[in-house]
Amino acid sequence: MCASFSGSDPLLADLRAIVGDAYALPGEDAPELLTDQLNRYTGRARAVVRPRTTEEVAQVVRLLAGQRVPIVAQGGNTSLTGGATPTAEGSAVVLALTRLDRIRDIDLENDAMTLEAGVLLANAQEAAREAQRLFPLRLPSEGSCTIGGNLATNAGGTQVLRYGNTRALTLGIEVVTADGEIWDGLRALRKDNAGYDLRDLFIGSEGTLGIITAATLRLFPQPAAQRSAFLKFAAIEDVLALFDRAKKGFGSALTAFEIISGATYELVARRLPEQRLPFPAEFGEERWYALVELSDEESDDHARDALERVIGEAIEAGLVQDAVLPESLAQTRAIWELRETGLGSAQKRDGWNAKHDISLPISRIPHFIRSTGDALRQAFPGIRVFTHGHAGDGNLHYQVARPEDTGDDYWLTHETAVRTLVHRAVLAHNGSICAEHGVGALKAHTLPDYKPPLEIALMRRIKDVLDPQGILNPGKVLLA
Known part of the structure; x- marks a missing residue:
């Protein structure tokens, strides 16, 4: 039976005594945080509470722990796996951390910045920029996701190749x-x-x-110049061959190497005609594209020369079919807009799809893509696969879309089987079903x-020690 609470709930009065009347509400009064x-x-939630300080968070947690009330911490509510949504049971309190939004300190001599969990990622980037530094975590949701959420999921993003994920x-x-x-x-x-290392235990949990509630993050020098290139390939093997050349030719200056399948690119052309595209759309299962970014410590001329040299050699070797090297900021923004917002917008217009956030050894990507795509199409005639991702760390966003002559209700009977097929293929290729x-x-x-029994057992032991009542984000990661 679902719990039912109201504005007269005595717990609500106790929460308001900690954070103020305006910042503790019955759950039904904040529906935007429940989906x-x-x-x-x-x-459903018994209440939604918005503390302002770490001490208020601690007081709220002590109150709720004393009554064994479940707690769901939430940042920007941008999770793609339901990680910050309370369960339907309805007894939890949502702890919304967006009011913890202060940048506490920027230490330029130590290249570090301390800020609270509710700071938007975009605001953290801007604060670093104003201090003439770079905070390199870059995500499509940076205008709405928070640092706390980035830490909670150990987010990666497009610059992980050079700077690492959030943990790094x-x-x-x-x-x-x-x-x-x-x-x-x-x-x-x-x-x-x-x-x-307790820090790394909490990050990603x-x-x-x-x-x-807060973090001290690394800052980096701003690059002297950044250059991008958008490339077209005949096969995924050629993409990875170019990636190998890029690592050798650019060294640590290689910031990003993003890949997009031909099917995904063609979908953008059909569903998002307002999106500027570097090349005309050409459908083909073997067609692939890559977006390469260079961050140069010397000069713009040095970056352009390096990019032209490596890509020119790849064209002569037959690896790259065509290339666009933007010369203006507007052109650069357009190709990154394609990657950061265009792909998702086109898929949204196409209809609901089964999203898979997976990682693979880079060498196994071509075989996985071909064998898994063939298996899906054989098992589910008409099904479509849209793939893009971060080649630098083997992280693929592998989206499976329903046949075009069906509706979203297709997934009522097919989603579990589709996910099982994909996840088993990931396991067979020594990958992970969860990347970022x-x-x-x-x-x-x-x-x-998809985890060895001992790993699950060790995870449960850690959970039991740190959260013996099982009140923190129940129903997520490990089921009771």
């Missing part, structure tokens, strides 16, 4: 534990081997082990099928 951004999950960008964190204690781990150290979007609710029930 994930893909409209896949809609839950983090020096220290502040965490409110499941019993309401505050762990101040905001040490801005590059080396600290004094015991177990999706709010199931503790609630991250988190396990959330979407994959929690299947995770034990």
Whole structure:
């Protein structure tokens, strides 16, 4: 039976005593926080509370822990796996962290920035830019996702090739534990081997082990110049051959290497005609495209010369069929807009699809793409596959779309079988069914099928120690 609460709930009065009347509401008064951004999950909550400080977060957690009330921490509510949505049971309190939005400190001598969990990623980037530094985490959702959510899922993004994922960008964190204690781990150290690395344990745990309230993040010098190129290929093997040449030719200056399948590119041309495209659309299962970015420490001329040299040699070798090297900021923005917003917008217009956030050894990508695509089309006639991703770390966003002559109700009978086929193929290629979007609710029930039993057992032991009452984000990552 679902729990039912109202504005007269005594817990609400206790929460308001901590955060103020305006910042603690019955769950039904904040419906926008109860549904994930893909409209896949809609839950219920006893209350929604918006603390302003870490101490208020700790007081709220102590109150709720004392009554064994489940807690769902939420940032920008941009999860693609239902990771920040309460369950339908309705007894949880949503702890919305967007009011924790202060940038506490920027230490230029140490190239570090300390900021709270509710800071938007775009605002963190801007703060670094104003300090003449670079914070390199870059995501399509950067205008709405928060630093806390990025830490909770260990987000990757388009510049992970050079700078690493969120874990690699983090020096220290502040965490409110499941019993309401505050762990101040905001040490801005590059080396600290004094015991177990608790920081890395909480990062990527999706709010199931503790609630991250602040972080100290690494900053980098702003590059002297950035150059991009959009390339066309006849086969995925040629893409990876060019990637190998790019690593050797550009070294650490290679910032991003994004890949887009021909089917995905053609879908953008059909569903999003207003999107500017570097090349006319040519449908073909073997057609592939890549978006390459160079961040140069010397000059724009040096970056352009390096890009032209490596790509020119690849064209002569027959690896690259065609190339567009933008000369203006507007042209550069257009090709990145295609990658960061165009692909998702086109798929949204096409209809609901089964999104898979997977990672593979880079060498296994071609065989996975061909064998899994063939298996899907044989098992589900008419089904379509749209693939893009980060070639640098083997992270593919592998989206499976229904046949065009069907509606979204196709998934009522086919989604589980489609996901099982894809996930088994990932496992057969020594990959992971979860790369950067988190396990959330979407994959929690299947995770034990794709992890060794000992790994699951060790994860459960950690969960039991850090959250013995099981109140932190129930139903996510590990099921009870």
